[in-house]
Amino acid sequence: MQTSDITVIGGGLAGTEAAWQAAERGIRVKLYEMRPQTMTPAHTGGALAELVCSNSLGSNLINRAPGLLKEELRRLGSLLITTADAHRVPAGSALAVDREGFAAAITQRIQAHPNITLIREEVTTLMQTSRRSVSETASGPVIIASGPLTSARLANAIHELTDSDAPLLDGAPSRNSGLYFYDAIAPIVELDSINFERAFRASRYDKGEEVAGDYINCPLNAEEYRSFTTELVHAEQIALREFEKEDAHFFEGCLPVEVLARRGENALAFGPLRPVGLRDPRTGQRPYAVVQLRQDNAAGTLYNLVGFQTNLRYGEQKRVFRLIPGLEQAEFVRYGSMHRNTYINAPYLLYPTLQLRSHPEIFFAGQIAGLEGYAGNIMGGWLAGVNAARWLQGQELLILPPETMSGALIHYITHADPETFQPMKANFGLFPSMEKHVRGKRARGEARAQQALAALENVKAEIKSEG
Ligand SMILES: Cc1cc2nc3c(=O)[nH]c(=O)nc-3n(C[C@H](O)[C@H](O)[C@H](O)COP(=O)(O)OP(=O)(O)OC[C@H]3O[C@@H](n4cnc5c(N)ncnc54)[C@H](O)[C@@H]3O)c2cc1C
The missing domain is CATH 2.40.30 (Elongation Factor Tu (Ef-tu); domain 3)
Structure with missing residues (x-):
């Protein structure tokens, strides 16, 4: 049935997780990936979920923020984290992967899924009618997960779409309404x-x-x-x-x-x-x-x-x-950094469900939504995929609890000051203060993790009861 389609733009970390989660919920998904015909300046081939730089997804210890985030994703059934576990290489307490094995496995799983159609094409427009306009072929929600190196034509289309959102929040300066190309980030x-x-x-x-x-x-x-x-x-x-x-x-x-x-x-x-x-x-x-x-x-x-x-x-x-x-x-x-980084002003434009305020049928995920770090981008894909499916199935959309690392990160990107917003990765500083002060960094990390994993059980119960 055409009406139950979801379109995902970008077969990177966020896009593949989003496509998988929606497909696993019985939704038909069209996944657009422009590589290998049109390459980004950093990717090297046509495999989905290519890790563009480091092969490490950061600490695997649950008393550390990146480790906790990955553990939450494991418990939520993330395709990418469980595949990363299966392709692990020795890296002490970090989760590092054989990058080619990892990307090949994700490509294979996506291509073999009966509900996913992989389309190797650059999406160039969103709202206007044209040969490769997504709106022409999409009949359901669209998830934009085209990453920090989004192609120029799509970036322009997103800019037009998000710029028209400017009047939604009173008093915010217009430079906050659109897409950023940030090359310099302070620590x-x-x-x-x-x-x-x-x-x-x-x-x-x-x-x-x-x-x-x-x-x-x-x-x-x-x-x-x-x-x-x-x-x-x-x-x-x-x-x-x-x-x-x-x-x-x-x-x-x-x-x-x-x-x-x-x-x-x-x-x-x-x-x-x-x-x-x-x-x-x-x-x-x-x-x-x-x-x-x-x-x-x-x-x-x-x-x-x-x-x-x-x-x-x-x-x-x-x-x-x-x-x-x-x-x-x-x-x-x-740390401070300089690289091309295309992202929207999420606090200004997105709901914590990752929907665009002005067009709730459009979701953003991954780095373009202002999430940073491999695991953070995967988590954004998970949430957008699940929520787009819930939208189609008439269920209430999920807002992840702020006591979880995933929820704290989404809360930050959708509630930070739009004036100074820059992408953020998982860290314990994003959590609300703990009711009882725990002495020692390690013990505090353990306490945070226990609190987060307990809160995650409610999310799992909610998904299960409606699933
Ligand atoms: C040079 C560089 C180095 C980085 N190093 C690290 C690192 O070491 N560790 C880390 O955690 N993060 C790193 N990052 C950030 C990293 O990009 C993200 O963590 C992660 O890859 C983002 O996931 P994503 O799914 O949002 O984007 P991506 O994984 O980049 O996926 C986006 C996909 O969309 C596709 N696409 C783009 N435009 C279109 C279009 N118009 N139509 C169809 N498909 C399109 C792209 O080809 C790509 O496959 C780096 C980024 C850059 C630019």
Whole structure:
């Protein structure tokens, strides 16, 4: 029956999981993948679910956020995580896979599924009628899972679709309505790891709209500033790929902190590290320079380094940024990075069911929805696939509980500040505070995991009772 079709765009991590979950619920799925005819700048072949870079899906320990996320997915019957388990290679406590074996197995399972039709074609339009318009052939929900390297024509179509959503939320600036091509991301650290013997809370006096104390400030004297900038300009960078160099050129206005530092000895002290309007309460003086950190999640447990978009190697970021007074022991939940990254402004555009607010029959999943990390993208695919099927079957759509890692991540991407939104990966900072304080990082992780897995049982019961 034509009316029970779901269309999935993109046969990557999110798209294959979404297609599988819907197909397993008896829905016929058309899965569009443009490779190998049309390649992205990072994929190497035509296999579905190709891992574009690392072959590691991160920690497998359930007292760590990435490990907990994978355990939740296992319990929810994720095709990709159970296949990753089957193709595991030795990597200590991490889940790393034989990438070719993994992608070949997923391709085989998808192609063999009686409810899935794999169409090797680039989707170029969404709403208008044209030869390869999805709307022309789609009669049911559409799941967009075309990833960070979405083809240019589809990106334009998504931009048109999401831009028309701008009036939905009052007062939000129009730059928040559409699709981002972000090439530079600043690191995020855990609040608990900041040393408040050195750092202090304050806002600049000249920013009237800010509430006092909104920022965490790390003050540097002249000597500390010199030694920090010297290390920064000499730190090792990640080599850019050709397509990324083009993008970096486009985003001249959003320079990496190390590039800005090379422009002059005091470029940072007059730029993002300017101390104007700030006094160090320990000395009563204006510091020579100040690194500011801005709250990054509603719970106030994560802070990003303002103006610190960077292309340094991860190890170098840890070494150099820990030279900043107050960040000596900083725990990084996300490192800064630079690569082409196409994603929508999810807090502005999506419901926690992953439906587009203005077109509830359209779902977004994976990196384009603002999720980061392989497992996070798989989870987005799982939820979009399940919810698109439930939509067709007339069932209430699932909102994952925020006590689960999956639910906390979806909650973040759909409730973060649209002004500063950037993709997010699984981390414990996204959870609501625990009612009872548990001492010790490991014990806290265990407690989080127990709470999450108990909450997941309710989701499983809900799926089962209606299934
Ligand atoms: C250079 C680079 C390196 C990365 N390294 C890592 C890493 O080491 N670890 C990590 O966790 N994450 C990494 N990421 C992020 C990574 O891309 C995601 O974690 C994950 O692959 C995203 O899953 P996805 O399903 O959203 O997108 P993808 O896995 O990229 O899948 C999207 C699919 O959609 C297809 N597609 C695009 N446009 C169209 C169209 N118009 N029509 C039909 N099909 C289309 C693409 O060919 C692709 O197969 C990296 C990203 C990039 C760009």
